[in-house]
Amino acid sequence: MKNIAIIFSILCIQLWSAQNVYLTKVEKTNDNTDKFFYRKEDATEDAVYLGEVEVQGFSKDDALIFSLVYKKAKEIGANTFQLRPFENVDGTPQAFNAANYKVALYYTPKEKLTARHGEMYIFASSEKDQKISINRKDYTISPRSFLKLKVIPGEVYTISTKKLLGSTVKIQPKANEDNVYFQISSLKVKSDNSGSGGLNLKSGDIIGLEKSYAEFLSAIYQESKP
Template identity: 80%
Template sequence: MKNIALIFSVLCIQLFGAQNVYLTKVEKTMDNSDKFLYKKDQAITDAVYLGEAEVQGFSKDDAAIFALVYKKAKEIGANTFEWKPFENIDGTPQAFNPANYKIALYYTPKEKLTVQNGMLYIFASSEKNQKININKTDYTLAPRSFLKVKIVPGQVYTISTKKLLGSTVKVQPKATDDNLYFQISSLKVKSDTSGVGGLNLKSGDITGLEKSYAEFLSAIYKEDTP
């Protein structure tokens, strides 16, 4: 009986500690084959509202959560999204809660998508403070935060972790390049080959991120002002 009680307790912990993503509202669906899921620009007025997905429960694995959100978005044909805050009783928006939040899903015509370039994004991990150096300038990023640095086309940017055996990445963006996205992590991250998870470049504890996943992180992480 004790073993049965122990197994039941473990299952309950796993059940209630797991993070799930649900489609909580579907207004309409779109038939499209877009593989991307970008953050909606607030200035865009031609986006078609499709519905909402809700994330319930806290998880440190944001890549896995993004994969679930992506799957729900594609079920109704969404290619853009935005974080939609819950409201307090008086109608004011609540602060972001990583254990429970809503994502509004849209379809935006490709010709209406704005090209965002000229910025270097550096994301911290979801757990620990991260010390990094960008072109000989030191920064410390809090968990679940990110840093934006304006880049100059043609200039070399050296990103390194502040560790004895840390990693270093050098990039030289061109004038026509999109934003550059990297995440600093003390954890071992496996590359994703599905084209959904968003991990496509890794050097030790510096990981280059695919745009869709990076824009998801920029919506649920807090921007850190240098």
């Protein structure tokens, strides 16, 4: 019983530390009803710095971390963000650490946001390398990284996980359409709710992502070169 209590306490500490997202600095607040939360380009003009969020503790649940950061951002009216690295003693930026990082929050007028189109992003969230095929060309994406490819408007792209029971999707990007974003997950085993009492197996899923969440992942994941 004592061992169980210790294990439970450790798990609680791990879960708590993985979800520590603090609004550590507030310079200004802004009134707006923008639902989006896009990544800020370095050269964006008229972006107003509002404050800063710090993420403490690593979590595999990136969607949860994003939702916590998003909530803090909306408390002060932010609609754009940028990673802000910690600095070494000599003032040089430290390498990104997924267990502890800062996110600078901004308000950027919609008309100043740069349109982003002509690219396809594919994120790998699993703990192992993910192999996929795009129009019969094979790629390997490392854990917590993403592949960025140029796409041609009007051309059909077939994305496959190349596995038994895996997923296949087809897209046809349009001219001046926003970038497209997908996330690939590994083998999933879940209970069968059809009444037969068995298991559903799927060797790989391809899921379309909302732009705000995808741009957050593009900031905290590593880009994998084709």
